[in-house]
Amino acid sequence: MRVSGPLLSLLAICTLVLGLVAASAPRAYLASPQFILQRAAEQGYNDAMLLLAQRYARQQRRPEALLWAQRALDQGNPAALTQLLDWYPQNERQWYSRAAQLGNINAQLFLWHQQGEPLAAADLQTLNSTQLHQMSSESRDLLAQVLLFQSDSPTNLPHWRALAYTAKNSRQDYWQPLLAGDNVLLRQPSQCDFTLAFYTEQNRGVRAVLQWLNKLDQFITNRGYKLCARQHSMPASSSCSPDLGRAFCTPVVAQQGNAVSIVVTHQGNANTRNGVVYINQQASWKVLLHELGHALGLADEYPMAHDLAQRFCSGDYKFKAKNIVLVEPRLLSASDVELVTQGLPWREQLTTAIALPVAIGAGSYFRLGSSEPGAIGLYTTSTCQAARLQAWKPVQEVTFMEQHEVLNVPDMYLKWMAEAMAQR
Helix, strand or coil: CCCCHHHHHHHHHHHHHHHHHHHCCCHHHCCCCHHHHHHHHHCCCHHHHHHHHHHHHHCCCHHHHHHHHHHHHHCCCHHHHHHHHHHCHHHHHHHHHHHHHCCCHHHHHHHHHHHCCCCCHHHHHCCCHHHHHHCCHHHHHHHHHHHHCCCCCCCCCCCHHHHHHHHCCCCHHHHHHHHHHHHHHCCCCCCCCEEEEEEECCCCCHHHHHHHHHHHHHHHHHCCCCEEEEEEECCCCCEECCECCECCEECCCCCCCCCEEEEEECCCECEEECCEEEEECCCCHHHHHHHHHHHCCCCCCCCCCHHHHHHHCCCCCCCCCCCCEECCCCEECHHHHHHHHHCCCCHHHCCCCCEEEEEECCEEEEEECCCCCCCCCCEEECCCHHHCCCEEECCCCCCCCCCHHHCCCCHHHHHHHHHHHHCC
16 A cells, blocks of 8 residues: 555654654653654553553543553552552552552552561661662651661661751751750760660650650750660560559569669550659650659659558658658647758758747747748648648649649759769
């Protein structure tokens, strides 16, 4: 059959366009007629497949758009994954799973991160430098999060800090506190006023530890003290579950050196037992500070539970609190007041009288209690309310040992904690 001149010219143009398309992608497709894109897509060019899908989408031909976008994804076009996520975000898991099966490292990292558990070393060892270069900034961010939960960074990969630095411009609010907290872990444990040893379950609480350290370090530094810390993974044999609603793990972590041991769990209310702090990873750093107060010699200034109050307030408890004394609120003689004064842990810091005179007939008596707000003296607190005994504290205002949210840590309280730390 003889081909006419105009048709021959059209075929020549099509051949030329297809040749250009094959040689340069995807820019050559952008201005191509749809039938040229269709032909290139059918011949297996994945850039043409995706552009064809986008053309169909603009024409409201959704089935054809979905078909060609999926084919582009199956041919390894990374942009197809982004497009499908934009069009059908409800099928996110499906798109990522398919892309991961085809070796898309960005999809693999997303799925790994979704698992919420530390990866096996073998999974991380499969990553190589080529794949690192193929990662989007979002994927490098995800990889940093994955590595954050590893006890040791694989030698074939950068440390999570290096990856976080590349993402911190866009995620500064997320990474800055973690980097600052990690700086505390990197400090040499010398000449530190406070030293903490954190124990986490399979590294799940590492992020909480770094966030706490960031806040604690700011607070401690602003008060003129130095904080150091280290972090350990708990043994695989450890078991953590609430004990009467309170966080607890077995076997019990033994205190090492002079550091305060802090066991990070995933459930249960914070508490301190025999100097070891147990705290839920969801708790705030202010809760941790309150528990450190307990570990370093301070008692609650809110009403203790009945059983605890019966033991603590009767003296049947191996804990001598610095911030609480027990004295019956009766009328005292001047010599009695002097005896009470000498028994106060804060007697050298007193700035006001601890008792007021009461005239009864010809006698001279005193009633315990200071009346000068803001001064250091003797003020009632509810610690032993359940035991029907009167507890007293040195300051009138609410402190962090009564309500951790207020974050009021008097200087003498922090000094007591530092002294207890130095004596460990």
